[in-house]
Amino acid sequence: MTRRIVRTGVQLGIITFLVLLFIFVLDNRFRVLPNKVHGYLPMHHEGLVLTDIRVTTCSLVSSCSVALDNWHRIEKDLYLDQGWFSHAYVHIQRKREEDLLDTDRVVFDLRIGRLDPTVSEKDQAAERWESRSAGIWLLRSSKRHASDSRKAITAVDVLFGADAVEPRAGWEIKDQALLISASPDTPEPRLSVRHGTPKSLTKPTPRVRKDGKFKILQVSDLHLSTGLGYCRDPVPPSLGGAICDADPRTLDFVGSVLDSERPDMVVLSGDQVNGETAPDAQTAVFKFAELFIIRNIPYAIIFGNHDDEGSLDRAAIMSLTQSLPLSLSEPGPATVDGVGNYVVEVLARGTSSHSALSLYLLDTHGYSPDETHFKGYDWLKKSQLDWLRETAASLRNSAAHKEYAHIHLDMAFIHIPLPEYRNSGNLVPGSGERLEPPTAPGFNSGAKDVFIENNIFAVSCGHDHANDYCTVEPHSEPDNAELSTVGKRLWMCYAGGAGFGGYGGYGGYRRRVRIWDFDMNEAKVETWKRVEGGEDEGRVDVKVVVDGGRVVEG
Numbered sequence: 001m002t003r004r005i006v007r008t009g010v011q012l013g014i015i016t017f018l019v020l021l022f023i024f025v026l027d028n029r030f031r032v033l034p035n036k037v038h039g040y041l042p043m044h045h046e047g048l049v050l051t052d053i054r055v056t057t058c059s060l061v062s063s064c065s066v067a068l069d070n071w072h073r074i075e076k077d078l079y080l081d082q083g084w085f086s087h088a089y090v091h092i093q094r095k096r097e098e099d100l101l102d103t104d105r106v107v108f109d110l111r112i113g114r115l116d117p118t119v120s121e122k123d124q125a126a127e128r129w130e131s132r133s134a135g136i137w138l139l140r141s142s143k144r145h146a147s148d149s150r151k152a153i154t155a156v157d158v159l160f161g162a163d164a165v166e167p168r169a170g171w172e173i174k175d176q177a178l179l180i181s182a183s184p185d186t187p188e189p190r191l192s193v194r195h196g197t198p199k200s201l202t203k204p205t206p207r208v209r210k211d212g213k214f215k216i217l218q219v220s221d222l223h224l225s226t227g228l229g230y231c232r233d234p235v236p237p238s239l240g241g242a243i244c245d246a247d248p249r250t251l252d253f254v255g256s257v258l259d260s261e262r263p264d265m266v267v268l269s270g271d272q273v274n275g276e277t278a279p280d281a282q283t284a285v286f287k288f289a290e291l292f293i294i295r296n297i298p299y300a301i302i303f304g305n306h307d308d309e310g311s312l313d314r315a316a317i318m319s320l321t322q323s324l325p326l327s328l329s330e331p332g333p334a335t336v337d338g339v340g341n342y343v344v345e346v347l348a349r350g351t352s353s354h355s356a357l358s359l360y361l362l363d364t365h366g367y368s369p370d371e372t373h374f375k376g377y378d379w380l381k382k383s384q385l386d387w388l389r390e391t392a393a394s395l396r397n398s399a400a401h402k403e404y405a406h407i408h409l410d411m412a413f414i415h416i417p418l419p420e421y422r423n424s425g426n427l428v429p430g431s432g433e434r435l436e437p438p439t440a441p442g443f444n445s446g447a448k449d450v451f452i453e454n455n456i457f458a459v460s461c462g463h464d465h466a467n468d469y470c471t472v473e474p475h476s477e478p479d480n481a482e483l484s485t486v487g488k489r490l491w492m493c494y495a496g497g498a499g500f501g502g503y504g505g506y507g508g509y510r511r512r513v514r515i516w517d518f519d520m521n522e523a524k525v526e527t528w529k530r531v532e533g534g535e536d537e538g539r540v541d542v543k544v545v546v547d548g549g550r551v552v553e554g
Contacts, residue, residue: 105140135179187227220462223501233504270415275309338363374442432469465497472554523549
């Protein structure tokens with residue numbers, strides 16, 4: 001009796017499997033299931049598919065909109081608003097899968113060029129490509145299962161410049177630029193397309209390595225542009241006789257340091273984007289992000305005074321960066337001044353949930369809100385310092401911190417230096433050079449003491465490109481018994497400027513970056529720099545900052 005029941009169950013299972021497989025194959029070819037059921041099938045992707053793409057050019061007397069249903073304009077002028085009388089935009093026609101008509105054709109592939117791909121590419125001879133303006137060729141299908149294909153194009157974007165890159169998972173940028181009549185000085189527009197469904201991202205968890213160490217590369221003042229950019233005060237003027245294009249040379253330099261130092265994390269401490277030369281800030285953001293994504297290195301950003309002077313404001317750049325793979329960046333609480341006040345917790349080695357290192361990233365804003373009384377640049381606000389105090393206290397009292405078996409360390413990154421960076425009497429010998437006067441805020445909000453009171457051993461900034469020194473400052477009340485043994489003084493360092501799109505000069509300043517090396521076994525922190533070009537491309541100005549959990553006097 002039992003064997004008969006088992007045999008019957010197996011037979012029913014096989015029959016059910018075969019029926020479901022038959023329905024799946026039938027639906028894949030002829031769409032026989034209702035949309036609500038079809039939506040749960042593994043080949044289905046939610047959202048929209050593209051059915052057509054076109055470029056529309058307009059002038060002062062004509063419109064750049066397409067007055068038809070389901071057409072949408074990508075809000076980027078292909079001339080980057082540099083055309084005297086003309087504008088041009090990419091328009092896409094998109095529909096939900098359930099709204100597709102029998103006459104609709106889903107876009108599967110896209111080429112840019114003057115020749116029909118059936119002529120220029122041997123493997124495309126049997127396909128039927130359709131021509132559109134600006135050199136666009138579309139491969140479309142009206143088959144019933146077309147919208148479920150992973151090859152179906154579901155999104156289109158526009159990036160600019162011969163050096164444009166696409167770091168987003170599932171996207172690809174087209175090699176050939178759109179064929180439009182633009183000024184030679186205008187970075188060429190390129191289409192980037194996504195096939196299939198958006199890729200889900202998992203935020204990385206920074207963690208101390210098995211050997212107990214953790215290395216951070218601090219990169220400041222990249223000053224990336226839309227397009228190749230223009231070199232300012234390059235030293236040496238060229239490498240290997242090549243013409244100096246700012247962004248490629250900047251990214252080559254940073255890439256070489258990434259490959260030699262192999263950091264566990266990168267902190268970008270402001271002015272990644274040179275707003276004045278970035279009419280499409282997205283293109284500039286993608287260039288620095290790709291450096292880290294292709295090397296599988298997590299990264300975090302804060303803003304400088306130039307990042308939001310291009311096409312995107314701080315909130316938009318932060319949202320864009322958050323959407324990219326391996327980004328640790330956060331906008332921070334809306335109730336706190338600025339965008340990008342947050343903490344990155346670096347966990348202990350192995351599978352531990354305990355925090356070994358806390359990194360505080362703070363927005364130092366841009367220009368002074370009160371030029372009459374405090375000329376120059378903005379400062380850390382009360383709401384930010386209150387947030388830091390509350391966050392640090394909460395973390396110190398958490399199990400993740402209390403149960404850490406070694407000495408926990410805390411550090412901060414900002415862009416605009418604190419007023420105390422001006423104090424020349426406490427410069428650390430051999431830590432770097434002070435080639436230009438620090439352009440710190442005129443108003444002192446007391447951030448230095450707040451850092452010390454919350455056990456932060458060092459703060460590192462950018463902003464003044466030709467400065468790369470460190471100074472050590474005591475608390476304003478050095479005899480205060482409530483201060484911890486770790487934090488009675490604060491190292492304040494400059495990263496130095498890395499980007500050729502920003503100023504140099506000052507007697508031959510060479511671009512550089514700063515490394516922070518943590519040995520959590522010994523509670524020891526070292527810092528050094530790497531310089532672009534010349535004989536000293538190795539580690540320079542190596543300094544011990546923390547030893548045995550105690551801040552070194554310098």
